[in-house]
Amino acid sequence: MTDQAYNFAYLDEQTKRMIRRAILKGLAIPGYQVPFASREMPMPYGWGTGGVQVSAAVLTPDDRFKVIDQGADDTTNAVSIRSFFERTAGVATTTVTTEATVIQTRHRIPEVPLAEGQILVYQVPIPEPLRFLEPRESETRKMHSLEEYGLMHVKLYEDIARHGHIATSYAYPVKVEGRYVMDPSPIPKFDNPKLADCPAIQLFGAGREQRIYALPPYTQVVSLDFEDHPFEASRADHPCGLCGAVDSYLDEVITDDAGGRMFVCSDTDYCETRQAAGHRGKDAA
Amino acid sequence: MHPQTLEGGFANPAADAAHAFRSVMEAVARPGTIHEITGARPPAPLSPAAGAVLLTLCDTDTPLYLAGAADCDAVRAWLAFHTGAPLAGPSDCMFALGTWDALLPLSAYPKGSPEYPDRSATLIVEAPALSDEGAVLQGPGIRDTARLSLPDIGAFRQNRALFPLGLDFLFTCDGRIAALPRATRVAAPAEMAEAR
Numbered sequence: 001m002t003d004q005a006y007n008f009a010y011l012d013e014q015t016k017r018m019i020r021r022a023i024l025k026g027l028a029i030p031g032y033q034v035p036f037a038s039r040e041m042p043m044p045y046g047w048g049t050g051g052v053q054v055s056a057a058v059l060t061p062d063d064r065f066k067v068i069d070q071g072a073d074d075t076t077n078a079v080s081i082r083s084f085f086e087r088t089a090g091v092a093t094t095t096v097t098t099e100a101t102v103i104q105t106r107h108r109i110p111e112v113p114l115a116e117g118q119i120l121v122y123q124v125p126i127p128e129p130l131r132f133l134e135p136r137e138s139e140t141r142k143m144h145s146l147e148e149y150g151l152m153h154v155k156l157y158e159d160i161a162r163h164g165h166i167a168t169s170y171a172y173p174v175k176v177e178g179r180y181v182m183d184p185s186p187i188p189k190f191d192n193p194k195l196a197d198c199p200a201i202q203l204f205g206a207g208r209e210q211r212i213y214a215l216p217p218y219t220q221v222v223s224l225d226f227e228d229h230p231f232e233a234s235r236a237d238h239p240c241g242l243c244g245a246v247d248s249y250l251d252e253v254i255t256d257d258a259g260g261r262m263f264v265c266s267d268t269d270y271c272e273t274r275q276a277a278g279h280r281g282k283d284a285a
Numbered sequence: 286m287h288p289q290t291l292e293g294g295f296a297n298p299a300a301d302a303a304h305a306f307r308s309v310m311e312a313v314a315r316p317g318t319i320h321e322i323t324g325a326r327p328p329a330p331l332s333p334a335a336g337a338v339l340l341t342l343c344d345t346d347t348p349l350y351l352a353g354a355a356d357c358d359a360v361r362a363w364l365a366f367h368t369g370a371p372l373a374g375p376s377d378c379m380f381a382l383g384t385w386d387a388l389l390p391l392s393a394y395p396k397g398s399p400e401y402p403d404r405s406a407t408l409i410v411e412a413p414a415l416s417d418e419g420a421v422l423q424g425p426g427i428r429d430t431a432r433l434s435l436p437d438i439g440a441f442r443q444n445r446a447l448f449p450l451g452l453d454f455l456f457t458c459d460g461r462i463a464a465l466p467r468a469t470r471v472a473a474p475a476e477m478a479e480a481r
Contacts (some may be wrong), residue, residue: 008299008303016303016306017343017346018339020342025307027310032402034403116376145399145400177468179448180449216314217425
């Protein structure tokens with residue numbers, strides 16, 4: 001039931017129009033960070049205020065909404081954002097990736113390939129990929145306008161010099177349509193290949209940093225690398241302990257204080273669907 | 286005041302605007318696709334689709350340029366009541382509305398700055414017809430190629446050459462909308478045939 005004390009999807013209409021205009025400019029300039037007047041939301045910064053505002057601006061009453069936090073539907077952040085929109089927008093919710101029309105995500109892309117008609121909304125903490133290399137916004141903005149991305153390659157090169165390989169394992173920078181270098185939000189680099197040529201619309205919202213950016217469907221997205229150190233999407237070298245999947249991204253779970261551990265799918269919907277279909281891993285009860 | 290001024294807005298503003306925005310967003314995200322957009326009944330000569338776009342995206346924060354026949358008392362009064370958007374000339378507008386010929390020349394509109402390419406105008410072009418034939422489109426949002434009936438080809442090609450600066454176009458006709466964002470590459474059908 002909708003909480004009638006609030007407008008549909010919590011935000012007032014003027015705020016939604018402002019966010020919607022930013023989303024359209026973001027889609028017109030893939031990978032470019034559009035400034036927007038982020039509002040205070042009834043949750044702390046860092047809990048997905050940007051994603052929630054983008055979701056509020058795109059949701060219609062007919063949507064089916066899914067929220068994942070590091071792949072899981074049942075963690076605090078996911079549960080509270082899902083119930084927030086159940087209350088303020090009255091939308092139907094689901095945990096099944098294929099049934100959802102709008103999916104808000106923190107730091108993962110679902111394992112099941114997305115389809116046309118779906119929208120993936122990312123929660124982004126630091127939208128500026130160059131921020132840890134150059135703290136001044138005035139400078140990073142200039143670097144983007146001049147397409148001056150040498151510093152990012154130096155950072156990746158220093159990884160190689162120090163570790164022998166590119167050690168960046170999440171928030172791995174990508175180049176969009178040969179123009180803008182973009183932070184894909186802190187998704188594991190395992191997920192990076194899924195950003196490219198995706199049939200769904202991908203929207204990124206950073207609430208504290210007041211930026212929105214977007215990838216239209218079928219956009220060319222290339223992970224930065226070197227010819228002699230090509231990009232590699234890595235995952236833990238184990239099958240999932242519960243469903244036995246060998247193609248999914250895994251979380252390492254410590255099970256006792258004697259070195260016991262297990263690896264399980266980070267995408268709970270993917271894991272549960274596989275278990276329901278009869279797949280079993282070695283740790284399954 | 287003409288009673289029609291007060292009518293023709295969204296019956297259910299939040300839900301209608303949400304549906305209308307999704308049509309606009311799908312059109313922009315997938316250039317060349319044509320989407321239904323309903324809910325507005327603006328005065329002539331505005332199309333229902335153009336009316337819905339204005340109600341969805343325009344408010345007191347968005348200077349609007351009315352070009353040609355769209356700049357009439359009925360439209361001005363309707364927009365003032367329903368959106369409150371201040372009217373402006375082409376060089377200061379965020380949105381412009383009119384037929385293709387009325388909106389020209391494109392050089393008059395803000396196309397953004399290198400550091401803020403988003404600060405550019407969006408042109409709402411009232412089209413006599415809208416179909417998925419004609420110019421060949423390629424780029425973000427399009428798997429292989431798409432087709433869209435465009436009023437011109439050279440102008441859009443020049444606009445693409447400015448990328449990441451440039452103008453974004455929405456085409457409205459009756460209750461339907463299509464879009465051509467700046468990132469889309471446009472070619473004449475004959476050129477595509479030659480390339481093969």
